[in-house]
Structure formats: C-alpha cells, structure tokens
Amino acid sequence: xxxxxxxxxxxxxxxxxxxxxxxxxxxxWIQNKTGSPIANPLLIAGVAIILFLKLTGISxxxxxxxxxxxxxxLSPSTAxxxxxxxxxxxxxxxxxxxxxxGTAAAAATSMVSVHALCRLFGLTEELRLSLLPKSVTTAISxxxxxxTGGIDSILVGAVMITGVLTAMCAPAFVKLFRIKDPVxxxxxxxxxxxxxxxxxxxxxxxxxxxxxxxxxxxxxxFTVLYYSFLFRTx
Amino acid sequence: MRIxxxxxxxxxxCVVCEGISALLPFPFPGSVLSMVALFLIFASKRLKLSxxxxxxxxxxxxxxxxxxxxxxxxxxxxxxxxxxxxxxLVIIAVSTVLTFLVASAVVSLVFRLxxxxxxxxxxxxx
Numbered sequence: 001x002x003x004x005x006x007x008x009x010x011x012x013x014x015x016x017x018x019x020x021x022x023x024x025x026x027x028x029w030i031q032n033k034t035g036s037p038i039a040n041p042l043l044i045a046g047v048a049i050i051l052f053l054k055l056t057g058i059s060x061x062x063x064x065x066x067x068x069x070x071x072x073x074l075s076p077s078t079a080x081x082x083x084x085x086x087x088x089x090x091x092x093x094x095x096x097x098x099x100x101x102g103t104a105a106a107a108a109t110s111m112v113s114v115h116a117l118c119r120l121f122g123l124t125e126e127l128r129l130s131l132l133p134k135s136v137t138t139a140i141s142x143x144x145x146x147x148t149g150g151i152d153s154i155l156v157g158a159v160m161i162t163g164v165l166t167a168m169c170a171p172a173f174v175k176l177f178r179i180k181d182p183v184x185x186x187x188x189x190x191x192x193x194x195x196x197x198x199x200x201x202x203x204x205x206x207x208x209x210x211x212x213x214x215x216x217x218x219x220x221x222f223t224v225l226y227y228s229f230l231f232r233t234x
Numbered sequence: 235m236r237i238x239x240x241x242x243x244x245x246x247x248c249v250v251c252e253g254i255s256a257l258l259p260f261p262f263p264g265s266v267l268s269m270v271a272l273f274l275i276f277a278s279k280r281l282k283l284s285x286x287x288x289x290x291x292x293x294x295x296x297x298x299x300x301x302x303x304x305x306x307x308x309x310x311x312x313x314x315x316x317x318x319x320x321x322x323l324v325i326i327a328v329s330t331v332l333t334f335l336v337a338s339a340v341v342s343l344v345f346r347l348x349x350x351x352x353x354x355x356x357x358x359x360x
Contacts, residue, residue, distance in 0.1 A: 142301075154315070
C-alpha cells in the first residue's frame with residue numbers, strides 16, 4: 001500500500017518541481033548564513049538532489065518530469081538580462097570603448113585558452129565543446145553547448161566552478177595583478193566569473209558591481225558572435 | 235496576476251525569437267536573440283522597465299534555480315568526470331586567470347590610450 005502511494009507521488013511532475021525549489025531555498029539560506037561563495041545555492045541543491053536520487057534509486061527521468069518546468073524559465077531568464085543592460089545604459093555609454101575592447105578580448109581569450117588546454121590534455125571533442133563557453137553565464141552558454149553538440153550538465157558544472165573560483169579569488173587577483181582602476185576590476189570579474197563573480201564585485205564598490213554586471217552580458221554577446229562565425233553552416 | 239501577465243509577455247518574446255533562431259544559418263540561441271529583442275523593445279520605449287519589473291526581478295534574483303535540473307543530470311556523466319577531474323579543474327583555473335588578466339589589461343590600456351589622445355589635442359567627449 002505504501003509502495004502504491006510512493007509510486008503515485010513520484011508520478012506527479014510536482015515532485016521534481018518541489019524538490020528542486022525546496023533544496024535551492026535551503027542552499028540560499030546556507031549562503032546567507034555563511035556568506036561564503038563556496039556555499040553556492042546551485043552547488044548545494046545540485047549535490048543534495050543527486051545524493052537523494054542515488055540513495056532512493058529514483059531515476060533522473062522521474063525527477064526531471066517535474067523539474068523540466070523550472071528549466072522552461074531558462075530562456076526568459078536570459079531575456080531579462082536585457083533589463084540589467086538597459087538599466088546600466090549610462091555607465092555603458094560613459095565607458096563604451098574600454099567595455100567593448102575588454103569584453104571582446106576576454107571572450108576570445110577564454111575560448112582560445114579552453115580550446116588549447118583541451119587539446120593539450122587530449123580531451124574528447126564532446127568534452128571540449130562542453131567547456132568552450134565556460135566563462136559565460138549559463139543562461140547564454142548552455143544553449144550554445146546544446147546547439148554545437150556538447151554535454152550541457154558538464155557545462156553547468158564548469159560554469160559554476162568558474163564563478164565560485166572567481167568570486168573567491170577576485171580580491172587576491174586585484175592585489176596580485178595591481179589593478180587600481182574600478183572599471184578594469186569590474187570588467188575583469190564579470191568576464192571571468194559571470195554572475196557568481198559579480199557578487200564579489202558588488203562588495204568592492206558600485207562601479208565594480210555595475211561594470212561587472214555589464215561585462216556578463218557583453219562578453220556573452222561576443223561569445224555568441226564568435227560562435228555564429230566559427231560554427232556557421234551556410 | 236501581474237507576475238503571470240508579465241511572464242506571458244516575456245514568453246511571447248522568447249517564442250517568436252525561438253522561431254527566428256531556427257531559421258538562421260549559424261548557431262545564435264533564441265534566448266540570446268530574445269535578450270537583444272527585449273533590449274530593443276526597451277530602447278524604443280514600447281515597454282518600460284517597470285512593465286516587467288516584478289517578473290524580471292523574480293527571474294534575475296533566482297537565476298541559479300533554473301540551472302539546478304540541468305546540473306543534476308551530471309549524475310549520468312559521473313564516470314566520465316571522475317576520469318578527467320584533474321584536467322577539468324586545471325583547464326578551468328588557467329583559463330579563468332588568463333581571461334581575468336586580459337580583460338583588466340585591455341581595459342587599462344584603452345583608458346591610457348584615451349587619456350593620451352585627449353591630452354595631445356584630440357576632441358574631448360566629456
């Protein structure tokens with residue numbers, strides 16, 4: 001009888017939906033409590049759900065029958081990045097040339113260095129395509145990986161590690177590389193570590209935070225442009 | 235209702251852009267196209283930021299929630315990842331540092347060139 005009830009509970013898509021939101025909320029709560037970038041809500045929720053599925057023997061497909069309704073919000077979440085760009089238009093105009101040059105160069109550096117390192121380590125093409133846009137916010141890099149035949153879950157993990165690493169190391173990098181300009185700091189953090197890194201930039205000051213936010217969108221756009229050139233079929 | 239109505243407007247933009255994206259001969263994600271389209275809609279004053287405020291705030295503030303389900307599917311690739319874990323981390327660390335360095339160096343360089351150009355009698359835009 002209990003088995004019948006559990007079956008019915010797992011069969012409704014609401015199960016995966018609830019589980020994701022509940023564990024994400026717990027992740028946000030832990031991050032607020034500790035204030036550490038390593039207490040990343042995505043990392044906490046993801047690892048907790050993976051453990052839960054492994055322990056209970058529930059398949060990813062069962063979980064995803066509900067969780068995919070959350071994934072549906074991926075496209076609209078990318079679209080609303082336009083809100084951030086439009087709201088920061090005056091800052092963009094003020095530093096237009098440095099922003100354009102910095103983000104274009106950084107997006108190229110990221111792709112070229114990932115490509116070269118993957119070749120150096122002899123990774124398969126599938127893995128290389130999964131890592132290629134890893135400095136760009138998942139909202140933009142995930143569709144790129146899906147369109148070019150990479151593995152999206154590996155990309156999500158790589159983007160997350162990149163962001164956490166940047167958030168943790170950004171203050172040390174700024175000191176080590178003797179970066180004094182707040183705009184250079186913000187753009188470097190946004191280009192290297194997208195959203196998770198930007199939370200660290202906001203802590204450094206308003207200019208750093210605003211330019212890091214702009215850099216997420218701009219470096220994403222440049223990466224998409226490079227992709228449309230490199231992978232064009234026509 | 236306001237949140238749902240704003241979501242419907244956003245979804246409509248995304249749906250149209252998915253269609254356009256499918257017709258393009260190069261990979262340009264529909265979601266990124268929607269971002270550009272939404273920016274143009276704001277810039278042309280068809281919509282104000284406040285028209286989508288609640289839903290855009292909701293999505294922007296909880297963006298990482300959207301990536302939880304795709305991240306969980308990494309469960310299907312744990313063996314692959316175990317075999318390349320070290321290379322994986324080295325690639326991420328090295329390219330992140332390089333990207334950071336190049337971005338900050340280029341921005342500083344452009345600032346220096348701009349100020350030199352202005353000092354040498356170029357047109358000032360300030």
